[in-house]
Amino acid sequence: MSRIVRAAAIQITPVFGDDGLGTARKVCQAIRDAAEKGVKLAVFPETFVPYYPYFSFIQPAFRFGGEHLELYERAVVIPGPVTDMVAEAARDTGMVVVLGVNERDFGTLYNTQIIFDATGQILLKRRKITPTYHERMVWGQGDGSGLKVVESAVGRIGALACWEHYNPLARYALMTQHEEIHCAQFPGSLVGQVFADQMEVTIRHHALEAGCFVVNATGWLTDEQIAEIAGNPALEGPLRGGCFTAIVSPEGKLLGTPLTQGEGMVIADLDFALITKRKRMMDCVGHYARPELLSLLQDRRPAQTVHYTGEGAQDPTLADAAEVAP
Known part of the structure; x- marks a missing residue:
C-alpha cells in the first residue's frame, strides 16, 4: 500500500550578533509554520544554528580568530538549550526535524546533523566526516559512527552534509541501510x-542511484548580512548565489519549484510507492549489486582519544567491535 509523507525543505536566514539562540527561535517558528501546512518532515540548512562560518571562506585563517572564537561562544552543546527548544517544537507539532548545527564538544567544533523524531527524541547526532577546504580550519572531523x-x-532517514555527497562510499553506506528519505544540507x-x-x-543523482527521496535545504543571506560578513564590497561576490533548496523523487524528478533566492519552503508529498517503482528497475544494494566483486567495509566505532584497560575499566569501543569484525 502507498504511504505519503508531506515534507518541507526550508530556506531561511540565520540571526547574527545575539546570544546564539535567535536562529534557533527562527527554526522553531518555521517548524510551526510548516505544521500549519500539514508538513511532517522539515529539513534545515547545513550548520544553520547559530550560522554557517562564512567568514572562513573569504578571510585568511590568521585574520578570523575573533570570528572563530565568537562561533565557539554561540555554538550548540548537545543536549542543551537549543536541542531542548527544537525538541519541544518537534513534539508539539508531531514533526520529524533535521537540523544542521555547529556543535561544541569542549575544545572542538563539529559540523553536526541532528535528527529529531516526532516525539522530540534525538534519533541521530552525526558529524561531517571531512570538512571541506576552508572548513578544515573551523571544524574537527567526524567518524563512521554517524553513517547510519x-x-x-516518517520512514527510514539518512543524512549527509554538503560535499560528503562527493564521497561515494559514504553515500553507499546509507544506501545499504535502505534509506527512504535522504536529507541533504548545504550552506547556500x-x-x-x-x-x-x-x-x-x-x-x-543520489535520488536515482539510491532509489529514495532527497530533501535538500540551503541557507540564504540578505544583502545586509553579506555586507556585514564581508566588511568590504570586493569580498561580497563569493557570498552570493549557490542556493538550491529542492525536493527530488526516486526517479530523479524535481517535486515543485526549487528555491534559489529568498526565504521560503519547498513542500512536496512523498509517495513511497515511487521507491518500489524505481527499485524494481534498479536496486544498487539488492538485485543490481555484485557483492562477490565489490563490497564496502564500514567502521562504526566512535573515534576515541583514550582506550581503557585494567581491572574495572571498560573500553567504550568494544561494544561496537563486532560490527566491523572481518
Missing part, C-alpha cells in the same frame, strides 16, 4: 551559480 539510517515517524549563499548547478546534479 534511522527509523523515524556561497560560491555562485556553479554551486547551485552542481548541487542539483548531485541530489538528483
